[in-house]
Amino acid sequence: MKRFAFVLAAALTLGACGENGIGSNQLLNAGDDTANWITHGRTYTEQRFSPLDQVSTDNVSELGLAWFADMDTARGQEATPLVMDGRLYLTTAWSKVKAYDAATGAPLWEYDPEVPGETAVKACCDTVNRGLAAWGESLFLGTLDGRLVKLDRETGAVQWEKVTVDQSQSYTVTGAPRIIDGKVIIGNGGAEFGVRGYVAAYDAGSGDELWRFYTVPAGTEDENSPEYLQAAAETWNMEVLASSDAIGGGGTVWDSMAYDPELDLLYFGVGNGSPWNRAYRSPGEDGTGEGDNLYLSSIVAVRPDTGEYVWHYQTTPGETWDYTATQHIVLADMEIEGQPRKVLMQAPKNGFFYVIDRETGELISGEPYVGMNWATGIDENGRPIENPETRIDQTGQPALVLPGPLGGHNWHPMAYHPGENLVYIPAFEAGMLYAPEADWKPDAARGFNVGFDLSAGDLPPDMGIRREVAGTVSGKLIAWDPVAKEARWTVEHPGPWNGGLLATGGGLVFQGNQQGEFSAYNATDGEKLWSFAAQTGVVAPPITYTVDGVQYVAVLAGWGGAFAITADGALIDDLAPVKNISRLLVFRLGADGELPAEPELAALPLDPPPSRASGETIALGGEKYARYCSVCHAPAAVGSTVLPDLRRSGTLSNAASWQAVVREGILQDRGMASFSESLSESEADAIRAYVIHRANEDKAGGLN
Ligand code: CA
Numbered sequence: 001m002k003r004f005a006f007v008l009a010a011a012l013t014l015g016a017c018g019e020n021g022i023g024s025n026q027l028l029n030a031g032d033d034t035a036n037w038i039t040h041g042r043t044y045t046e047q048r049f050s051p052l053d054q055v056s057t058d059n060v061s062e063l064g065l066a067w068f069a070d071m072d073t074a075r076g077q078e079a080t081p082l083v084m085d086g087r088l089y090l091t092t093a094w095s096k097v098k099a100y101d102a103a104t105g106a107p108l109w110e111y112d113p114e115v116p117g118e119t120a121v122k123a124c125c126d127t128v129n130r131g132l133a134a135w136g137e138s139l140f141l142g143t144l145d146g147r148l149v150k151l152d153r154e155t156g157a158v159q160w161e162k163v164t165v166d167q168s169q170s171y172t173v174t175g176a177p178r179i180i181d182g183k184v185i186i187g188n189g190g191a192e193f194g195v196r197g198y199v200a201a202y203d204a205g206s207g208d209e210l211w212r213f214y215t216v217p218a219g220t221e222d223e224n225s226p227e228y229l230q231a232a233a234e235t236w237n238m239e240v241l242a243s244s245d246a247i248g249g250g251g252t253v254w255d256s257m258a259y260d261p262e263l264d265l266l267y268f269g270v271g272n273g274s275p276w277n278r279a280y281r282s283p284g285e286d287g288t289g290e291g292d293n294l295y296l297s298s299i300v301a302v303r304p305d306t307g308e309y310v311w312h313y314q315t316t317p318g319e320t321w322d323y324t325a326t327q328h329i330v331l332a333d334m335e336i337e338g339q340p341r342k343v344l345m346q347a348p349k350n351g352f353f354y355v356i357d358r359e360t361g362e363l364i365s366g367e368p369y370v371g372m373n374w375a376t377g378i379d380e381n382g383r384p385i386e387n388p389e390t391r392i393d394q395t396g397q398p399a400l401v402l403p404g405p406l407g408g409h410n411w412h413p414m415a416y417h418p419g420e421n422l423v424y425i426p427a428f429e430a431g432m433l434y435a436p437e438a439d440w441k442p443d444a445a446r447g448f449n450v451g452f453d454l455s456a457g458d459l460p461p462d463m464g465i466r467r468e469v470a471g472t473v474s475g476k477l478i479a480w481d482p483v484a485k486e487a488r489w490t491v492e493h494p495g496p497w498n499g500g501l502l503a504t505g506g507g508l509v510f511q512g513n514q515q516g517e518f519s520a521y522n523a524t525d526g527e528k529l530w531s532f533a534a535q536t537g538v539v540a541p542p543i544t545y546t547v548d549g550v551q552y553v554a555v556l557a558g559w560g561g562a563f564a565i566t567a568d569g570a571l572i573d574d575l576a577p578v579k580n581i582s583r584l585l586v587f588r589l590g591a592d593g594e595l596p597a598e599p600e601l602a603a604l605p606l607d608p609p610p611s612r613a614s615g616e617t618i619a620l621g622g623e624k625y626a627r628y629c630s631v632c633h634a635p636a637a638v639g640s641t642v643l644p645d646l647r648r649s650g651t652l653s654n655a656a657s658w659q660a661v662v663r664e665g666i667l668q669d670r671g672m673a674s675f676s677e678s679l680s681e682s683e684a685d686a687i688r689a690y691v692i693h694r695a696n697e698d699k700a701g702g703l704n
Contacts, residue, residue: 098111
């Protein structure tokens with residue numbers, strides 16, 4: 001940062017955020033601006049480390065609730081707030097924005113982009129949003145339905161909005177934009193639904209699109225195409241890519257980005273293939289999966305001015321397990337084997353912790369940070385050494401693979417403590433049975449387009465077996481030493497889906513968890529030093545800031561996201577349902593605020609009509625349920641605390657009401673779109689028969 005020292009001096013004389021709000025000077029010097037939190041990962045390095053040390057290992061026991069604010073959405077909350085000039089700005093589920101006085105919690109304004117409810121069925125992983133970007137006196141928001149919205153930071157008034165995706169396809173935007181020299185960088189999601197991924201830059205002033213970088217070929221590349229896409233074309237079955245709107249290849253850029261101003265490189269992580277099963281996405285002559293399928297599961301470096309390709313590193317060539325490399329990217333400088341290195345670090349879903357030279361893309365090291373059976377290591381060319389039994393796109397046989405599609409680490413941000421030289425990883429241990437689906441056909445209209453039978457891993461109704469399986473799924477807070485290539489310490493969590501991280505100069509690491517605790521750990525040894533009962537699962541990452549010299553720690557609590565709406569119910573069911581009480585919690589030393597009494601979790605009674613359908617109908621319903629319903633309403637219809645438990649639905653006993661919901665879309669404003677293009681009346685009714693069957697099974701098993 002020496003190069004920018006003169007800039008820092010200028011910024012300080014202008015006050016926290018400068019005369020004209022946030023500009024390049026402020027963003028380049030965000031590391032020194034401890035009062036504010038002006039970009040998603042706090043600085044362009046995305047370290048999520050604040051030097052603030054007023055709250056420290058010595059006094060964190062005196063941390064108390066300063067204020068809280070209840071949210072008006074009870075869906076997944078994944079946002080990192082921004083703080084500028086004593087005001088806190090955050091996004092919630094459904095892409096809403098709220099502004100508060102950061103010291104008192106007084107609400108200042110709110111903005112609702114009015115995302116159409118039926119957009120929810122395009123989202124793999126709940127209606128979440130992960131945050132804002134700031135530039136000038138404005139804030140920038142990506143909405144679930146794919147708009148980039150510019151808001152007046154003072155009032156929340158809309159200044160302009162641009163549609164960044166083809167809204168007729170299943171694109172969604174959940175990630176926080178980043179801003180480099182007045183260019184708003186934004187990606188999108190949808191690789192479970194058949195889209196073609198890209199990242200784009202928009203002019204923060206005019207809103208004009210400046211460049212777009214596609215991560216996978218369209219299938220129609222020729223000698224006039226960008227060179228990097230011509231190179232990618234060599235690694236795909238181009239006929240298949242060109243043949244179908246529903247096989248867009250995937251590779252969506254839905255979360256991580258980082259920027260190195262000295263190298264002038266923008267880094268982003270690329271997602272999984274679409275469909276997951278490579279045999280359908282990129283078959284060779286024998287019909288099994290073939291090709292590396294660039295740039296799936298890659299880390300890519302480009303010039304932020306132009307989007308020009310500079311380098312890539314592919315973590316999982318020929319990806320087929322939903323092994324995205326969209327996980328958090330952290331930049332740091334450190335000495336490795338006696339040499340100072342500028343590194344980029346990532347713990348993607350595939351279970352390897354990567355340390356990469358961020359100037360060249362060369363792999364420095366890659367070591368497993370969680371258990372895995374799909375690979376045994378990384379060879380001298382930087383490629384994983386695969387276990388052929390887990391190559392399901394080539395064997396065509398089911399295989400239990402670790403990590404599963406939720407990865408060894410999902411979207412939850414890590415944190416890096418430069419003093420400790422540790423990366424704190426919110427890690428996850430869970431495998432999945434991947435069962436290739438024979439004669440699978442893509443559906444451009446609706447549903448999970450992955451090429452696997454999603455009911456294959458359904459657990460039997462037996463609660464004993466479910467408890468046993470739940471016991472094999474766990475979460476960890478891992479303090480990873482990127483030089484020694486091993487964990488220095490680990491905290492075991494009872495549940496897998498825990499919060500993102502913050503590290504501070506006070507020697508602390510903050511994290512919420514699935515059990516509803518928000519805790520501070522000693523950054524050096526992992527000792528738990530403080531904990532607060534949040535009454536709800538916490539998955540979002542905390543931040544810290546000061547107002548008038550007082551340090552605050554803030555976290556958006558609330559349960560949701562991919563694990564919560566799918567595997568949570570499937571695994572734990574009535575064992576320990578996790579509540580969603582969506583609420584911003586803000587702490588400071590000496591505060592003694594209290595939350596309202598914890599509400600009871602109210603479940604509807606399990607009172608299904610008798611199951612009278614034929615076995616054939618129930619089987620058809622089960623197959624359609626797995627493809628079109630399970631990703632939101634949980635495998636085997638076991639429900640969750642976030643979305644309706646269909647076993648308890650009043651419409652089960654009324655065929656006409658069921659059709660009105662499933663095919664006519666009467667609940668579309670609440671997120672349940674019509675499936676009439678994908679399901680016939682008799683198929684929809686078969687799903688009803690299946691859910692009635694499942695409800696009766698679970699009632700007989702003792703659930704009520
Ligand atoms: Ca995915």
